Amino acid sequence: MTRTTPARPVSVEAVFPELAPYRGRTTRLHPRPGHPGRHDSHVGGPMLWPGGEPWPVCHEGHQHEAEGYVPDEIRSARAAGEWPRSRPWPGAGRPGEDGPVPFVGLAQFFLRDVPGLAAGPDGADLVQLFRCPFTHGPHLERRYRLRWRRAAETERAERFLAAPPEVPLLRWEHELPEPCVVHPEEVDTYPWAEDDTLPAALIARIDAWDDAQVAEHGSDAPSYQFDLSIPPGWRVGGFPSWASTGPMAIGCGSCAAPMRLLLTAGGEEMDAGSHSWVPLEDRDPSLQGKDSIRSGAAIAHPTRLRFGRDRDLHVFTCPADPGHPPRWVLS
Known part of the structure; x- marks a missing residue:
């Protein structure tokens, strides 16, 4: 619509x-809640990501946390019209202490779908936006990342990433985007x-x-x-x-x-x-x-x-x- x-x-x-x-x-x-695919422009849907390419991760230190929300429990609670239950943070309460933290894919937009979208470097016509799910430093700063691609070239990949890596807990429910189609x-x-x-x-x-x-x-x-x-x-x-x-x-x-x-x-x-x-x-x-x-x-x-x-x-x-x-x- x-x-x-x-x-x-x-x-x-x-x-x-x-x-x-x-x-x-x-x-x-x-954006409105829906079921976008990896070949669509969207917020919160699956990224067009070649299967052999490493997913972006954040290597910086992160703020200590006391509790959080399991991503799958957030999804289930939203589907039921409920609020997810928070859970205590495991271990010492340091996100990513066992390794780098995977970024959360927020959105992707194709030039073919979105009038006025500026092209990226070397004629890239697909932009993907990511955010680290945790805060950094005493001022609770956030880290974002852009990934530019040539859509036609990427869509010819032999296989695609089925599901991106996720952290076990998110500090806030609103760190997880709802899959949305765009109009x-x-x-x-x-x-x-x-x-x-x-x-x-x-x-x-x-x-x-x-x-x-x-x-x-x-x-x-x-x-x-x-x-x-x-x-x-x-x-x-x-x-x-x-x-x-x-x-x-x-x-x-x-x-x-x-x-x-x-x-x-x-x-x-x-x-x-x-x-x-x-x-x-x-x-x-x-x-x-x-x-x-x-x-x-x-x-x-x-x-x-x-x-x-x-x-x-x-x-x-x-x-x-x-x-x-x-x-x-x-x-």
């Missing part, structure tokens, strides 16, 4: 004609309005308009940041949202070139402020506004993943050389 973003509550460029030169495109991925949809977007992301005079006009909307319509009034600029959830390309950190200049660590946003992994597909972006197919047509949104985790939190404290993970790559190391920003 396709997913269709509703028309914006107001026409952005009718209110702010100055935004027309800044208009961009992003591809909303609209790519291109939409117009506009930059986050703060600091120097737009001209100061335009940002001032946007702020004044927001204030006037609240004064006239109350707490349910449309706002630029929540309703008119950047949609929530998983998306490819477009503009980064800076709700937690404020705008940041992201430069390549290898050549100092300004980096581009490859993709955004969102912890939530909607929240109290961004409900206007919920697709038409996820609404009851007999109702209006927030009341029309169908309930359930499959719509609000379909992937079950979280990034930081419900922030977005922005993955940036270098447009001058996609082979340069990516950068990861939680915002």
Whole structure:
């Protein structure tokens, strides 16, 4: 089934004609629980991974843990609509003390499926995203990894990995992604309005308009940041949202070139402020506004993943050389 973003509550460029030169495109991925295969673009499904290729592992030290969740028990509990039971951590409570920790495959996207997905090094047209399931250091940092591939070449492999290695316990239930199919949809977007992301005079006009909307319509009034600029959830390309950190200049660590946003992994597909972006197919047509949104985790939190404290993970790559190391920003 396709997913269709509703028309914006107001026409952005009718209110702010100055935004027309800044208009961009992003591809909303609209992940929803399903049964993707290894040859599909997805979140949380099986990776297209040749059988003879080593699975990525994290060799760093990890935080001590006291308890965790068995991956298969997480899956069973979700299928039953229940919460899994936590279990004491075996041994000394040090994840990976017996060896490297396998990364968790979070998502893979093919250029053929996702409009606007930038190509990788040497023309790679398949990108795969991984995360270490444990935290690092006193600031609980995370480790991510990208794997670029040429899809046609990889799909000719003689055999594929049947199941990736897993750790016995995961610290949090939300470390395990729910297998989701994606429903790519291109939409117009506009930059986050703060600091120097737009001209100061335009940002001032946007702020004044927001204030006037609240004064006239109350707490349910449309706002630029929540309703008119950047949609929530998983998306490819477009503009980064800076709700937690404020705008940041992201430069390549290898050549100092300004980096581009490859993709955004969102912890939530909607929240109290961004409900206007919920697709038409996820609404009851007999109702209006927030009341029309169908309930359930499959719509609000379909992937079950979280990034930081419900922030977005922005993955940036270098447009001058996609082979340069990516950068990861939680915002």
